[in-house]
Amino acid sequence: MDQSTFQIFASIVTSIVLEAAPFLLLGSFLSSLIAVFAGDKAFLRMAEKPLPVQIILGLAAGLVLPTCECGIVPVARRLLRKGVPAGAAVPFMLAGPVINPVSLAATWVAFQGDWRMVAWRAALVMIPAAALGWILAAGKTTELLRPTLEMAGDSGCACGCGHDHAHGHGQEHGNGRSVAARLFDVLRLTGREFLDMGRFLVFGSAAAALCKVLLPQAWLAPLSANLWLAVPAMLLLAVLMSICSEADAFVAASLSMFPRPALLAFLALGPMLDLKLLPAFLTVFRRRVAWLLICVPALIVYALCMSLGLVGAIR
Amino acid sequence: MSGRLDNFRATFQDRMEGLILLCMGGFMAGLALSRQYWNFLNPKFSPLTLGAGCVICVCGLALLLRPEPGRGTVGRLLRQAAVLAFLCLAATAWEHTARELPPDASFTGPRGLSAPAEPGAAGVNGASEPVGPQAPEPPRVTRDGVEYVRLNLAELYIMLDRGRKDYPAHFVLRANLTRPSWLGGGTLVSRIAVVCCLADSLNLGFQAQGLDKIRDGKWVEIYGHLAPLDAAGRKKSKSAQPDERELSLRVVNPAQRIVAEHVEVIPTPDPPFLFEFREKEPFAGQ
Numbered sequence: 001m002d003q004s005t006f007q008i009f010a011s012i013v014t015s016i017v018l019e020a021a022p023f024l025l026l027g028s029f030l031s032s033l034i035a036v037f038a039g040d041k042a043f044l045r046m047a048e049k050p051l052p053v054q055i056i057l058g059l060a061a062g063l064v065l066p067t068c069e070c071g072i073v074p075v076a077r078r079l080l081r082k083g084v085p086a087g088a089a090v091p092f093m094l095a096g097p098v099i100n101p102v103s104l105a106a107t108w109v110a111f112q113g114d115w116r117m118v119a120w121r122a123a124l125v126m127i128p129a130a131a132l133g134w135i136l137a138a139g140k141t142t143e144l145l146r147p148t149l150e151m152a153g154d155s156g157c158a159c160g161c162g163h164d165h166a167h168g169h170g171q172e173h174g175n176g177r178s179v180a181a182r183l184f185d186v187l188r189l190t191g192r193e194f195l196d197m198g199r200f201l202v203f204g205s206a207a208a209a210l211c212k213v214l215l216p217q218a219w220l221a222p223l224s225a226n227l228w229l230a231v232p233a234m235l236l237l238a239v240l241m242s243i244c245s246e247a248d249a250f251v252a253a254s255l256s257m258f259p260r261p262a263l264l265a266f267l268a269l270g271p272m273l274d275l276k277l278l279p280a281f282l283t284v285f286r287r288r289v290a291w292l293l294i295c296v297p298a299l300i301v302y303a304l305c306m307s308l309g310l311v312g313a314i315r
Numbered sequence: 316m317s318g319r320l321d322n323f324r325a326t327f328q329d330r331m332e333g334l335i336l337l338c339m340g341g342f343m344a345g346l347a348l349s350r351q352y353w354n355f356l357n358p359k360f361s362p363l364t365l366g367a368g369c370v371i372c373v374c375g376l377a378l379l380l381r382p383e384p385g386r387g388t389v390g391r392l393l394r395q396a397a398v399l400a401f402l403c404l405a406a407t408a409w410e411h412t413a414r415e416l417p418p419d420a421s422f423t424g425p426r427g428l429s430a431p432a433e434p435g436a437a438g439v440n441g442a443s444e445p446v447g448p449q450a451p452e453p454p455r456v457t458r459d460g461v462e463y464v465r466l467n468l469a470e471l472y473i474m475l476d477r478g479r480k481d482y483p484a485h486f487v488l489r490a491n492l493t494r495p496s497w498l499g500g501g502t503l504v505s506r507i508a509v510v511c512c513l514a515d516s517l518n519l520g521f522q523a524q525g526l527d528k529i530r531d532g533k534w535v536e537i538y539g540h541l542a543p544l545d546a547a548g549r550k551k552s553k554s555a556q557p558d559e560r561e562l563s564l565r566v567v568n569p570a571q572r573i574v575a576e577h578v579e580v581i582p583t584p585d586p587p588f589l590f591e592f593r594e595k596e597p598f599a600g601q
Binding site: 007008010011012013014015016017018019021022025029184187188190191192194195196198199202203205208209212213241242243244248251253255257 | 329332333335336339343346354355356360363364366367370371373374375377378381383390393394395397398400401404405407408409411412476510511512513514515517553562564566569
């Protein structure tokens, strides 16, 4: 890599990290608020609900909370640790970045008020999210999350605060402390969690920047003419480009040489799987779960988009 | 003394992470307040970056001033190293952009055009005048009895891309002129449009006609209209390729070309990227 290419690489890494950092911070902050202020039993009743209700609750949370994929993993991890069933946490994690109001509005604007693109995008994300919620629902938190995760210092404590105290959560982060002390806990936890997830953001951004710098654009044009090539090409591009779910609709809209099913594949998969999320999945979740999170959405989105294209449901 | 040292050792990891967060937050806040911000992100996000930077600083201070005992582990070391490596990379990129920016250039928002005049910038029709700093530009300009709507190249591109027919019959826009090899000697006018950050930037272009006297690489203000491309022109547009050092995805309008009626060489806009796009008049322009 010569100096000029390196400068472009450095600029792209910087811009991706700076763009995502506020959202990662928001995710870390929400996660810390849950850790400090939500009691251990706050979410336990959700686990008693039937699985379809859990999935609907997870998707509904994604509909109303303005999250993006940059900050969603720490929130989902915290929810799982707090006892939210996987049937709700996983659909929220996968669908939330797309079905939130901001992202849907951006899609609507980018595709000039084409509600079909908005609806198909939401559907193409909710289907694999619900499917994975269903598949992983039976697993306990310990079967989903990696026990060796060094979230904040290897304390071995599942609260994530990362310290050497052998405490009961209610005493250290919870009811027994003053509001000021708990706010300090929130700030410290937010900082540690931001750093912890920040490393995945840095690695993912570097990988995405490398792809952008080294991969030639010339291969896009011939792929766009053939649906069988266009859909997988756009799936791959979604993963490699790692664009924020709030902005990817504008990029997709500009790639008008690609058929609409391929653009939908790009819009649906990117927020569920990209180079920022890959290392986060592999580190936060157990290997089997991580591979399910990587493969199932990609396969379902591929199958659905190809079907849409072949049937001619959207052109 | 030994107790204090032990306490410092026990809380070293938190202090270290507090310092790193302070550096990260300080970097974000500093960049958000700097003239180089637009080199990385759309300026409309600078308050968000500034706010996030400040909050990260507060989190860092909390760790620095009220640290808790914790062990140093490989995981902690990795995350510290990753963020420090990013900060080094980002500082390099910032320093590079600062070095490239002219010392008296200032970013004054998407409509601001305060870059110094390029040496040799002169109007082809003898009417070139550098655009005044922060001079408000009228949405329409009349020239030789023809009224031109002022808009930016991305706004025109987006209207056509969406199949709209209500684009202005005559318009004035600014663009960078090049003659890429894949266009077989033809003229291309283009602008980089940034929605969020450099990673999603697009280099939007049109083939152009009537700009033969302008040298490659010049910035021009074109008064013109659209004309349909023939089959060969369409084929060329679809074969658009980025330059060797291009950081944006390049797309060239596959159906229309710009026919210049008048043209003026202008200074490089400051910033050269487009960040604002409107659907109707008054357009964001620039």
